[in-house]
Amino acid sequence: MQAWRSIIRLDQNQLGNKSSVTHESYLQWVIGRATQIRIPYPTLRPLTSATLAVPSPLPSRTMEDYHCRLHEANLESDACKVKYQTSEGEKDTIMGILEQTTWEVKEKERKNVELKDLLKRKDVIIDRTPESRRRRMDFFVGAPLDSEE
Numbered sequence: 001m002q003a004w005r006s007i008i009r010l011d012q013n014q015l016g017n018k019s020s021v022t023h024e025s026y027l028q029w030v031i032g033r034a035t036q037i038r039i040p041y042p043t044l045r046p047l048t049s050a051t052l053a054v055p056s057p058l059p060s061r062t063m064e065d066y067h068c069r070l071h072e073a074n075l076e077s078d079a080c081k082v083k084y085q086t087s088e089g090e091k092d093t094i095m096g097i098l099e100q101t102t103w104e105v106k107e108k109e110r111k112n113v114e115l116k117d118l119l120k121r122k123d124v125i126i127d128r129t130p131e132s133r134r135r136r137m138d139f140f141v142g143a144p145l146d147s148e149e
Contacts, residue, residue, distance in 0.1 A: 034040075
């Protein structure tokens with residue numbers, strides 16, 4: 001039933017594929033419009049002539065030839081495994097360095113926050129003493145710190 005949905009009637013006695021007719025007519029319109037506007041349009045060959053048949057691998061004629069090909073395939077597979085393991089090891093090393101660096105940065109940030117908190121507490125304690133208030137007021141007003149007059 002689904003196959004009939006992709007079929008259209010070309011003539012009274014002829015059936016065709018819906019997508020190919022629509023595609024061909026649209027392609028012809030695009031090519032005609034491009035030549036009318038004088039835009040260079042490269043003509044493409046149909047896909048059926050452009051596709052090449054993939055050659056099938058030749059079967060081994062002797063057991064020695066088969067073993068030789070199998071050995072080559074195993075060597076290639078082993079080389080790929082070694083490359084993969086090497087790259088995985090490098091990735092793990094880099095990830096470890098990244099984690100360590102991230103931890104160190106967070107530790108420094110934590111210490112900075114602690115130091116800022118200690119400085120704020122120190123400023124609050126200093127501001128509580130009457131002598132420090134007088135010195136600060138004198139500093140802002142411009143009077144000498146020690147009155148020796």
